[in-house]
Amino acid sequence: MQQIAKVLDKANKDDIKLLKDHWNEVVDHAKTNDMKSLVSLLQNSEPVAASETHVLIKLEEEIHCEIVNKDDEKRTNIENVVCKIIDKTVKVVGVPADQWMRVRTEYIQNRKGTSVGNTQEGSEEHNTSQQKESETVDVVQKAKDLFGESTVNVLDEE
Structure with a gap:
């Protein structure tokens, strides 16, 4: 919850709009580059808040949220894909859809x-x-x- 609050404290409309506009590209990039584990995480995800430095992603499955928040390698891979697509370095934080x-x-x-x-x-x-x-x-x-x-x-x- 503390990580989520940090994202929400700095969240703004411009950054979330940018991410929402390009989110399908993020998922497609993972698909076309054979990143199967990322595709399964991102398939039913949606950015719900974003700041200059962070993005809060709503994930359908709680286990996916735990992976994003605790698996440094997977989180870094997602952050790298997001960076390539929107040309901005951000940290990713996950929130379960049923708790959002x-x-x-x-x-x-x-x-x-x-x-x-x-x-x-x-x-x-x-x-x-x-x-x-x-x-x-x-x-x-x-x-x-x-x-x-x-x-x-x-x-x-x-």
């Missing part, structure tokens, strides 16, 4: 809780509500940037 929505929701809630908690410490009462609202907007905007406007549903519970 929960992980994403927890990340957003933790960010929101952290932001609200930080603004309340040591601030005067009349500034607190303004700062809290500003931080909430920042968290909402970050979520929209990461996951897309159509995916994020904001509920104001106050």
Whole structure:
């Protein structure tokens, strides 16, 4: 989870769009270069978040996720293929498909809780509500940037 949070902290729309646009090329490159073990890992995968230096890949099978996160050789091979296709060096982190929505929701809630908690410490009462609202907007905007406007549903519970 810590690795995933690091990716999400720095994730942005441009990098995920670049990866999503070229992901089929990554898989095809593995196929055409007879990298059977990578093809089986990447076949049903999808990049779900990306930054300048990292990419978070949603993998259908949990075992594939474990391989990507723990097998340095396989991960390096994937990173090399991605680098060839998008001309950018990135580190790959895997997340199981069946856990992705929960992980994403927890990340957003933790960010929101952290932001609200930080603004309340040591601030005067009349500034607190303004700062809290500003931080909430920042968290909402970050979520929209990461996951897309159509995916994020904001509920104001106050």
